[in-house]
Amino acid sequence: MKNESQIFGIRAVIEAISAGKTIDKLFVQKGLQGDLARELMSVLKKENISFSYVPIEKLNRLTRKNHQGVVAYASPIDFYDLENLVMQVIESGETPLFLILDQLSDVRNFGAIIRTAECTGVHGIIIQKKGGAPVSADTVKTSAGAVFKIPICKVDHIKDAMFYLQGSGINVIAATEKASGSIYDINLKNPTAIIMGSEGKGISSSVLKLVDHLAKLPLYGEIGSLNVSVACGVFLYEVIRQRL
Structure with a gap:
């Protein structure tokens, strides 16, 4: 997956979803807590977006950036109705x-x-x-x-x-x-x-x-x-x- 399709950080992922980006894959750290994490879960439920709970080690392998326990991959295209x-x-x-x-x-x-x-x-x-x-x-x-x-x-x-x-x-x-x-x-x-x-x-x-x-x-x-x-x-x- 090309890096430009990778989105990391809770707020960044929430904003990407709100902007209408299609999320192909989403990985969330097991046991993630906090207000932002709860907001993310609310957005995922509302938009019916599936995700996988993974250990932090997997997220660290996906990116060296400060991912805050969340890494997503957005589709490179816009889909039609x-x-x-x-x-x-x-x-x-x-x-x-x-x-x-x-x-x-x-x-x-x-x-x-x-x-x-x-x-x-x-x-x-x-x-x-x-x-x-x-x-x-x-x-x-x-x-x-x-x-x-x-x-x-x-x-x-x-x-x-x-x-x-x-x-x-x-x-x-x-x-x-x-x-x-x-x-x-x-x-x-x-x-x-x-x-x-x-x-x-x-x-x-x-x-x-x-x-x-x-x-x-x-x-x-x-x-x-x-x-x-x-x-x-x-x-x-x-x-x-x-x-x-």
Whole structure:
């Protein structure tokens, strides 16, 4: 993580949150006491920001500065509001294409997907606030800077985002090996959102129940699945092929 994204000191972290900064990671010293510490906890609870209690030794390894028992890492980008973004895309007259990432955890896969999404004209990437890979320095590097060129939306729950997209006339398609049909059998010329799952578990079962279509890629080798960033690229370029 680049140092410019690191915020240390209780008051500095409170002010960063108040200014609307997105906090990707937050470490708080075990047993931290005092009025400022209580104010910080109140802010974290109000803004629903998760954090980890850690020993002071870990904080000392993160920075040599006077951290006062708190070290945070802010996202290097500003996130978009999903509803506003969807409305803008629809009003532009373009055929919407969105990408939903369900609990993707590897920052390098995340960066590679962002890069491919930008190259294929994806209008926005949707991620969940908790549980997924953060937009870190590694994400920025792997995306080759594409993270600054494509809108990314953080939502409380993937399922709520799906409901909103479907209510806006956008078909939600799950990329999963559990599908019986191929991606090549689905009409992608219509408004589309594609969901990619996590590296280990894929798309959660509760999300799969809500999608409009399930689709898979045909595999002819002995390996049962593709890397998620590679699979995502194939799906997105099939969208382009059909829309050309």
